[in-house]
Amino acid sequence: MKGTNLGEFEELVLLTVGILQEEAYSIAIAKEIKRVTKRNVIFAVVHSALNRLEEKGYVDSKLGGATQERGGRSKRIFTISAAGKKALLRSKTQRDALWSLMPKVVFKNI
Amino acid sequence: MKHKPPVWADRFFAWFCAPHLLHDLQGDLHERFYERVRDYGVRSARFQFVLDVFSFFRPYILRRRKHGFSQTPFRMLFGHYLKSAFRSMKRDKQFLVVNTFGLALGIGCSLLLIAYVYTELSYDRYVDDPSSVYRISCSTVIDTKETQFAPIPPAIGLALKEALPEIKDMARFMTWSYTTGNSSVTYQDKSFYQQNIFIADSTIFKVITFRFLAGNAAALRQPDRVVLSHTLATKIFGPDYLERRDLLQTVIRIDKQELAVGGVVKDIPYSSHWHPEALVGWQGRGNDNVWDDSHAYTYIRVNPGTDPQVLQKRITDFIAANENIKKVAEAFGAKVAVFLQPLTDIHHHSDKMYELSPGGSVGYMYAFSVLALFFLFSSGINYTNLAIAASAHRFKEIGVRKVIGALRHQIQKQFMIEAVLITFIAAAIGVGIFYLLIPRFNTLMEYKLDMSIFRQREFLMTATGVVLVLSLLSGFYPAFYLSWINPIQILKSKLSGGPGKAHFRKTLLMTQFAISAIMIVAVLVVSAQMRYLSQKDLGFSKENVMIITIPDAYMKDLLVLKEKLLVVTGVSGAAVCDYVPGYSDMVDEHYVERANGEMKSSTVSRLHFDKDYLRVLGLEVIQGRNFDPTNEADYKAAYLVNEAAVKAYGWDKTPQGPLGRKIEGFNYGKKGQVIGVVKDVNLFSLKQKVAPLVMGLTPYASFLYVKTDGEHPTEMVSRIEQTYKAVMSNEPMTYQFLDERLMRLYESDQKMNAALVSGSQVLIFISCLGLFGLSAFMVTQRTKEIGVRKVLGASLREIMVLLTRDYVRLIFMANLVAIPLGYLLMQQWLKSYAYRVDLSWWMALVPVSLTVLLALLSISFQVARASRANPVRTLRYE
Numbered sequence: 001m002k003g004t005n006l007g008e009f010e011e012l013v014l015l016t017v018g019i020l021q022e023e024a025y026s027i028a029i030a031k032e033i034k035r036v037t038k039r040n041v042i043f044a045v046v047h048s049a050l051n052r053l054e055e056k057g058y059v060d061s062k063l064g065g066a067t068q069e070r071g072g073r074s075k076r077i078f079t080i081s082a083a084g085k086k087a088l089l090r091s092k093t094q095r096d097a098l099w100s101l102m103p104k105v106v107f108k109n110i
Numbered sequence: 111m112k113h114k115p116p117v118w119a120d121r122f123f124a125w126f127c128a129p130h131l132l133h134d135l136q137g138d139l140h141e142r143f144y145e146r147v148r149d150y151g152v153r154s155a156r157f158q159f160v161l162d163v164f165s166f167f168r169p170y171i172l173r174r175r176k177h178g179f180s181q182t183p184f185r186m187l188f189g190h191y192l193k194s195a196f197r198s199m200k201r202d203k204q205f206l207v208v209n210t211f212g213l214a215l216g217i218g219c220s221l222l223l224i225a226y227v228y229t230e231l232s233y234d235r236y237v238d239d240p241s242s243v244y245r246i247s248c249s250t251v252i253d254t255k256e257t258q259f260a261p262i263p264p265a266i267g268l269a270l271k272e273a274l275p276e277i278k279d280m281a282r283f284m285t286w287s288y289t290t291g292n293s294s295v296t297y298q299d300k301s302f303y304q305q306n307i308f309i310a311d312s313t314i315f316k317v318i319t320f321r322f323l324a325g326n327a328a329a330l331r332q333p334d335r336v337v338l339s340h341t342l343a344t345k346i347f348g349p350d351y352l353e354r355r356d357l358l359q360t361v362i363r364i365d366k367q368e369l370a371v372g373g374v375v376k377d378i379p380y381s382s383h384w385h386p387e388a389l390v391g392w393q394g395r396g397n398d399n400v401w402d403d404s405h406a407y408t409y410i411r412v413n414p415g416t417d418p419q420v421l422q423k424r425i426t427d428f429i430a431a432n433e434n435i436k437k438v439a440e441a442f443g444a445k446v447a448v449f450l451q452p453l454t455d456i457h458h459h460s461d462k463m464y465e466l467s468p469g470g471s472v473g474y475m476y477a478f479s480v481l482a483l484f485f486l487f488s489s490g491i492n493y494t495n496l497a498i499a500a501s502a503h504r505f506k507e508i509g510v511r512k513v514i515g516a517l518r519h520q521i522q523k524q525f526m527i528e529a530v531l532i533t534f535i536a537a538a539i540g541v542g543i544f545y546l547l548i549p550r551f552n553t554l555m556e557y558k559l560d561m562s563i564f565r566q567r568e569f570l571m572t573a574t575g576v577v578l579v580l581s582l583l584s585g586f587y588p589a590f591y592l593s594w595i596n597p598i599q600i601l602k603s604k605l606s607g608g609p610g611k612a613h614f615r616k617t618l619l620m621t622q623f624a625i626s627a628i629m630i631v632a633v634l635v636v637s638a639q640m641r642y643l644s645q646k647d648l649g650f651s652k653e654n655v656m657i658i659t660i661p662d663a664y665m666k667d668l669l670v671l672k673e674k675l676l677v678v679t680g681v682s683g684a685a686v687c688d689y690v691p692g693y694s695d696m697v698d699e700h701y702v703e704r705a706n707g708e709m710k711s712s713t714v715s716r717l718h719f720d721k722d723y724l725r726v727l728g729l730e731v732i733q734g735r736n737f738d739p740t741n742e743a744d745y746k747a748a749y750l751v752n753e754a755a756v757k758a759y760g761w762d763k764t765p766q767g768p769l770g771r772k773i774e775g776f777n778y779g780k781k782g783q784v785i786g787v788v789k790d791v792n793l794f795s796l797k798q799k800v801a802p803l804v805m806g807l808t809p810y811a812s813f814l815y816v817k818t819d820g821e822h823p824t825e826m827v828s829r830i831e832q833t834y835k836a837v838m839s840n841e842p843m844t845y846q847f848l849d850e851r852l853m854r855l856y857e858s859d860q861k862m863n864a865a866l867v868s869g870s871q872v873l874i875f876i877s878c879l880g881l882f883g884l885s886a887f888m889v890t891q892r893t894k895e896i897g898v899r900k901v902l903g904a905s906l907r908e909i910m911v912l913l914t915r916d917y918v919r920l921i922f923m924a925n926l927v928a929i930p931l932g933y934l935l936m937q938q939w940l941k942s943y944a945y946r947v948d949l950s951w952w953m954a955l956v957p958v959s960l961t962v963l964l965a966l967l968s969i970s971f972q973v974a975r976a977s978r979a980n981p982v983r984t985l986r987y988e
Contacts, residue, residue: 026134043165063133069145071140074137
């Protein structure tokens with residue numbers, strides 16, 4: 001297994017996989033990220049993030065249904081694994097901890 | 111799903127993608143493609159598909175080759191070649207810098223020229239299925255003199271459409287404003303002049319492709335609607351016009367006519383021969399029954415599978431049988447022909463009367479392609495020469511490689527890879543240079559290139575192809591040469607002299623300098639001709655004449671303005687005329703009495719002006735008299751002609767002479783007599799000899815010529831402008847100067863000149879760069895020789911001469927070949943002018959001395975350093 005830390009983009013992807021549930025395949029994920037974050041995500045980058053996540057064991061994948069638009073090729077549906085959930089939680093707890101330490105003054109003038 | 115993603119990209123992806131990922135990734139790519147076809151159209155989807163494919167070029171996706179005997183050594187060697195290429199580049203930094211920079215400059219400049227040629231070639235191809243669109247134009251032959259017109263009489267298009275089923279759609283359009291092309295556009299408190307407003311059949315949208323941003327093609331079926339271009343709409347309503355809910359009801363005024371916005375279309379691409387800014391419906395404005403006046407630009411779209419030759423035959427037959435056309439032909443005493451012209455030919459092959467835009471010159475395209483080749487050639491030569499020279503340092507490397515078993519083709523491959531690598535690095539820098547040069551190129555050539563051209567697939571492929579070929583060609587000789595070397599000799603003797611076969615390199619160098627010399631000759635001749643044109647005495651005074659354009663709507667105020675201007679300090683005269691050099695040529699049919707008294711029709715240039723025109727321009731009446739405005743008959747029945755006309759019609763050979771000869775203007779319907787002869791002058795372009803000219807009297811015309819004393823021009827203009835505004839209720843004044851206007855007649859040649867000057871500068875620079883690099887190597891190779899000579903008592907000067915003599919001789923020889931060639935070439939070009947400079951001896955002297963001087967400069971730096979070096983140091987270890 002590669003390093004177990006979760007990159008910022010990876011976290012986004014992982015969260016989106018969680019959100020989309022059974023619909024989580026690469027195109028849907030890329031679109032959802034674009035819709036929510038307004039970032040211009042390059043499709044290949046999403047795929048490479050998914051690939052890394054799978055190598056780290058944070059997502060599992062299986063082949064899903066095929067459509068005519070795909071030339072009869074099936075989709076690879078990703079699901080978040082137990083390790084993935086843990087990693088997400090860990091990252092959230094870390095951030096919450098940091099947020100709780102943030103002095104309110106910092107945001108006063110925004 | 112009738113569209114498919116680009117097959118090559120799909121295959122490419124399948125080739126590099128690892129098998130276990132291929133299935134679902136390809137599915138994703140295709141799904142995205144069809145989504146984009148739906149949202150953005152096929153073109154964009156295909157382009158995005160290719161981008162997507164390339165963005166997948168990531169390590170984890172790349173197919174892992176199976177390990178096998180044939181594959182592994184290749185991969186290993188390939189990596190090894192790259193490594194050694196990088197190492198040798200690092201070692202020879204001077205070689206790298208000089209070479210890459212030379213190549214980059216060559217590639218950047220030639221890309222620019224290729225982009226120009228590409229744009230020229232893509233003219234009018236934005237239209238859907240351009241090959242099925244034709245323009246119908248016509249010609250008249252009178253007395254064996256043929257005149258071709260771009261527009262035709264409006265009735266012909268209509269009749270052809272009804273008669274011939276091959277014609278799927280027919281559309282006509284004509285200019286809204288005849289006289290100046292300028293019309294006032296008014297909306298609320300905004301008002302400005304606009305060109306390119308047309309009256310068009312509503313079928314125009316079926317023939318020429320427009321993309322509607324608002325409204326639809328039905329707009330032109332109503333007479334009170336106008337379709338605007340995006341640019342004009344932005345100019346009138348501001349950038350957010352599409353958000354106006356009432357856009358399609360908004361009323362604007364064009365030349366005081368009220369028109370509602372019926373639609374907005376995307377701007378037609380730059381590479382189009384027609385650029386309408388506004389289209390107004392034909393109904394009620396155009397006249398469908400005119401058979402004898404060519405003013406309707408007529409375009410057709412034919413049914414698929416129509417053979418143009420068959421259609422042309424049918425058109426010719428139809429025209430021959432048509433009663434109306436027979437009548438017109440009889441009246442003119444002319445043969446009338448109507449012919450098809452493919453849409454995509456118009457830009458390059460059109461020099462007809464009343465073209466919509468000046469055509470592109472095929473000559474330029476050739477000239478620029480040749481120039482692009484010169485650039486590539488010159489930088490390629492640099493590479494070859496330097497690579498061979500630099501190889502002296504690498505003999506040992508090659509020797510060792512060969513001894514441990516490298517085969518010839520492997521060494522060749524190694525050097526080819528190096529060449530490709532350097533060329534592609536140079537190409538990347540070249541694109542940067544391209545980007546930097548665009549603005550300068552656009553100003554020089556009055557063109558509109560931008561980086562978006564790289565988004566055009568064909569261009570991108572051409573460019574990549576050119577770079578690849580360049581790298582292969584320039585790497586070929588070094589690779590071939592170096593692989594040939596006998597390793598034993600190299601390793602045995604301490605081979606320090608340069609490679610033996612020097613004459614190949616010398617030939618290349620000579621070619622390079624010959625190209626530079628040809629360019630210098632071209633520059634000299636073109637600029638001499640330009641200078642000649644601007645200084646030539648045209649026979650009339652062109653200095654300090656300001657020409658004010660009078661808008662149609664203010665024509666009635668013209669005489670008041672003229673009176674008022676005459677009392678402005680510094681104004682010495684004012685005259686009215688309907689012609690400005692460089693606008694449309696003024697040609698018309700006239701009946702002219704011949705020497706034997708017969709009236710025959712004839713196509714001649716014509717002008718209309720008032721009595722002051724001759725005086726303001728300093729023209730002389732050499733026989734008879736000038737117009738007299740107090741004589742009512744002069745308006746209706748008087749003509750002046752020039753000497754050329756007198757000669758052309760044979761009047762000078764009869765005792766009766768030109769005075770009193772009858773002339774009948776066709777369009778203007780004026781029957782009159784010649785009252786005077788004006789001295790021949792070049793009112794039109796110097797490309798033609800003075801042609802017969804017929805002049806009539808008019809009180810009103812679109813241009814007011816104002817002669818000033820030429821002192822304090824800026825204040826002069828503002829004084830005139832004040833007067834103008836006072837008379838024309840604050841309208842903005844449009845004006846130009848006669849001498850500038852005249853020079854614009856040679857605009858395309860001036861552009862050529864500018865391009866040549868910059869092009870030759872870069873070319874010479876590249877050649878010198880190569881020579882600079884080459885001499886550096888030569889000097890290092892001969893360091894010891896120089897040392898020995900110095901020890902034996904050679905003077906500094908002798909050594910300098912020794913080292914440069916060869917090069918100077920080479921460059922002389924290059925000039926010897928190049929100058930006659932350049933002369934021949936330029937003589938051809940000069941033939942396009944009826945009045946031209948003579949080629950003189952100094953035009954040969956300049957390139958010789960210039961090239962020799964520059965070459966000496968670029969080598970002397972290295973040579974001087976070497977000849978000054980202390981021999982003790984260079985010979986110490988011997």
